[in-house]
Amino acid sequence: MKKKTEALNIHPSIDKRVYRVKNPAFDFFCPLCRMERQVSYRSRLSPMNYLQIGMVSFVLVTLTFAQMEAYALVWPFIVWAGFEGARRLLFKRDVPCPHCGFDATWYKRDVKMARQLVSNFWQNKKNTAEPPKTSHPIR
Numbered sequence: 279m280k281k282k283t284e285a286l287n288i289h290p291s292i293d294k295r296v297y298r299v300k301n302p303a304f305d306f307f308c309p310l311c312r313m314e315r316q317v318s319y320r321s322r323l324s325p326m327n328y329l330q331i332g333m334v335s336f337v338l339v340t341l342t343f344a345q346m347e348a349y350a351l352v353w354p355f356i357v358w359a360g361f362e363g364a365r366r367l368l369f370k371r372d373v374p375c376p377h378c379g380f381d382a383t384w385y386k387r388d389v390k391m392a393r394q395l396v397s398n399f400w401q402n403k404k405n406t407a408e409p410p411k412t413s414h415p416i417r
């Protein structure tokens with residue numbers, strides 16, 4: 279692993295441990311720091327999610343059809359929107375690189391913001407890495 283990362287010419291201050299996830303959706307290399315990355319969720323819904331949406335919608339429509347009548351048929355769209363929103367939030371949570379702070383979703387929308395996020399990441403890392411000035415802080 280050490281030879282592999284040296285061959286890729288990775289910056290020395292970047293943590294070279296690879297963060298592994300359980301059942302990764304896909305593997306890739308961070309475009310900024312070149313470290314190997316894995317994310318556990320895709321941005322799109324899987325066929326299993328559509329099956330779950332169908333089942334949850336069916337139950338909700340059957341339970342509420344007596345009171346709501348035809349308005350109960352709006353449940354599948356509400357459940358679908360909920361699943362889409364949850365999937366996108368989980369994907370966005372996974373995307374920022376733990377090594378360098380690069381967020382590909384922000385880079386796609388706003389390059390300046392993505393650059394600011396990377397800068398904030400390194401500033402935070404620098405601040406947390408500094409040793410305390412005194413061993414017993416004054417209260």
Ligand SMILES: [Zn+2]
Nearest residue numbers: 308311375378
């Ligand atoms: Zn990175």
